[in-house]
Amino acid sequence: MPASPSPSTMIIFLTLLSFSYVAKALAGIFMKISSTQIERRFEISSSLAGLIDGSFEIGNLFVIVFVSYFGSKLHRPKLIGIGCLLMGTGSILMALPHFFMGYYRYSKEINIDPSENSTSNLPNCLINQMLSLNRTPPEIIERGCVKKSGSHMWIYVFMGNMLRGIGETPIVPLGISYIDDFAKEGHSSLYLGTVNAMGMTGLVFAFMLGSLFAKMYVDIGYVDLSFFQSLKSILTNPLYVIFVIFTLLHMSSYIASITYIIKMVEQQYGWSASKTNFLLGILALPAVAIGMFSGGYIIKKFKLSLVGLAKLAFCSATVHLLSQVLHFFLICESKSVAGLTLTYDGNSPVRSHVDVPLSYCNSECNCDESQWEPVCGNNGITYLSPCLAGCKSSSGNKEPIVFYNCSCVEVTGIQNKNYSAHLGECPRDDACTRKSYVYFVIQVLDAFLCAIGLTSYSVLVIRIVQPELKALAIGFHSMIMRSLGGILVPIYFGALIDTTCMKWSTNSCGARGACRIYNSTYLGRAFFGLKVALLFPVLVLLIVFIFVVKKKFHGKDTKVSENERQVMDEANLEFLYDSEHFVPSAEEQ
Numbered sequence: 001m002p003a004s005p006s007p008s009t010m011i012i013f014l015t016l017l018s019f020s021y022v023a024k025a026l027a028g029i030f031m032k033i034s035s036t037q038i039e040r041r042f043e044i045s046s047s048l049a050g051l052i053d054g055s056f057e058i059g060n061l062f063v064i065v066f067v068s069y070f071g072s073k074l075h076r077p078k079l080i081g082i083g084c085l086l087m088g089t090g091s092i093l094m095a096l097p098h099f100f101m102g103y104y105r106y107s108k109e110i111n112i113d114p115s116e117n118s119t120s121n122l123p124n125c126l127i128n129q130m131l132s133l134n135r136t137p138p139e140i141i142e143r144g145c146v147k148k149s150g151s152h153m154w155i156y157v158f159m160g161n162m163l164r165g166i167g168e169t170p171i172v173p174l175g176i177s178y179i180d181d182f183a184k185e186g187h188s189s190l191y192l193g194t195v196n197a198m199g200m201t202g203l204v205f206a207f208m209l210g211s212l213f214a215k216m217y218v219d220i221g222y223v224d225l226s227f228f229q230s231l232k233s234i235l236t237n238p239l240y241v242i243f244v245i246f247t248l249l250h251m252s253s254y255i256a257s258i259t260y261i262i263k264m265v266e267q268q269y270g271w272s273a274s275k276t277n278f279l280l281g282i283l284a285l286p287a288v289a290i291g292m293f294s295g296g297y298i299i300k301k302f303k304l305s306l307v308g309l310a311k312l313a314f315c316s317a318t319v320h321l322l323s324q325v326l327h328f329f330l331i332c333e334s335k336s337v338a339g340l341t342l343t344y345d346g347n348s349p350v351r352s353h354v355d356v357p358l359s360y361c362n363s364e365c366n367c368d369e370s371q372w373e374p375v376c377g378n379n380g381i382t383y384l385s386p387c388l389a390g391c392k393s394s395s396g397n398k399e400p401i402v403f404y405n406c407s408c409v410e411v412t413g414i415q416n417k418n419y420s421a422h423l424g425e426c427p428r429d430d431a432c433t434r435k436s437y438v439y440f441v442i443q444v445l446d447a448f449l450c451a452i453g454l455t456s457y458s459v460l461v462i463r464i465v466q467p468e469l470k471a472l473a474i475g476f477h478s479m480i481m482r483s484l485g486g487i488l489v490p491i492y493f494g495a496l497i498d499t500t501c502m503k504w505s506t507n508s509c510g511a512r513g514a515c516r517i518y519n520s521t522y523l524g525r526a527f528f529g530l531k532v533a534l535l536f537p538v539l540v541l542l543i544v545f546i547f548v549v550k551k552k553f554h555g556k557d558t559k560v561s562e563n564e565r566q567v568m569d570e571a572n573l574e575f576l577y578d579s580e581h582f583v584p585s586a587e588e589q
Helices: 007-033 035-042 046-073 076-100 138-147 154-168 171-182 188-213 226-235 238-269 273-302 306-330 430-463 467-498 520-552 562-577
Strands: 375-377 402-404 421-423 501-506 512-518
Touching: 007 035, 007 046, 007 076, 007 154, 007 171, 007 188, 035 046, 035 154, 046 154, 046 171, 076 154, 076 171, 171 188, 226 238, 226 467, 238 273, 238 306, 238 430, 238 467, 238 520, 273 306, 273 430, 306 430, 306 520, 430 467, 467 520, 512 520
Parallel strands: none
Antiparallel strands: 375 421, 402 421, 501 512
């Protein structure tokens, strides 16, 4: 007999088994109470519906003897898990016809087009009506019935219910035997009572949900090919198309900032991730929140028209662009790293960080050039490892670890004769530290001022389309932001950042790992340069947008109405709750 499971393992098993009992009770009762709906949906007889219902027992009979006899000799929890997987797969198979079949009509003899008068197709008593002229030939009707897409869809339900029966087979016998074998003495009855009680709650929920679902029309959620005509309508709206493009570009810049701000601050200014996260949490995010509500207040206070909203967005984009330009003046020079930016003797810069040759100060040290244990020499130069710094001894395990007699530090000509190095990269100089604080102040101000303008996006998206298309316009815009912005932006910005890496780690198999150190100068120029490239077209498109709005709504009242205040406020709230990428969105009331 296998080893007895630990108490914690037994509790986990009981919990999962209880959920299995709930699932099988739900599925079983749903099948029973849906028999009438199955008959009507597939237009089958009660006897065939009964056969479909009995397919569960058919599947159960196929494997019950095998499971009951051999199950105790195998790993019972694994068999129960496999059974649950099969049970779930069968349930999915049973649901497939709903997605394959077309609209449901209660009576196929009366074909009523909902777009027409409801009585136009009903059979009337017409004198001398020519039935022979209007009747479809029997052979054509027969061929159409054979080819009808839903005629044999009940087979999916039959096979799925049989698979569900196969999957449910091991749950009860193996679950009960496992509990009886491994439960503490006197506890098995309590455990069995628990799982059976959970199964009863599944029955209760099944009947309650069955009652609810029975009130719902079978085609609930069916996609009418006409929410495509609506999509065509918004995609042929020039204002909406321009809006989607410039908001995508604008939001892409913000997404890049949110995704890589920790890396940028760490590589540019040497701040720790802990310090950066703390300051962002207590300063930047509250600034965004205040900015969003301030934007909503400004729009309400001045009752901005569409042109006013677009101008507010233009100011937001302009401020963000200017902040990115200012960041170019806050880029710190790359660290002095022997073997990457300088020769190992520290006396000459190198043209490329790739394959920098060893120097006479460390060529005899037999160093592993792929090793990454950076040390900071007394000369202010960072070395990739103590060996590559030519260090001969160390202070042992005391903190901080100091390395002595470093020949590569000696040849740089320092005067104090203390040719040592301590563990870790050399810190940034004071000038770079001052730049880091200016950088963070600009980030907070930029977040506040831009958040004011971003509120206008939530209002614009519902003002430039027909009222009945607001929900679709918001949903499509959100989809574009998440797919082309939230997914693609981190990828192509990440690829650009990778090009500035100077030192990659290697794993035990020799494959490339994560980047150890970047060329901070190239990193800043590439990162902020791409953001400027994204933001400049935003200003151009906003100018075009304002021009089109003025031309289209010339002389019309385009101010924000009083009854849209609630929509705007809820848009602001959802923006804050869904601020992973600072993408504004709204929900239609």
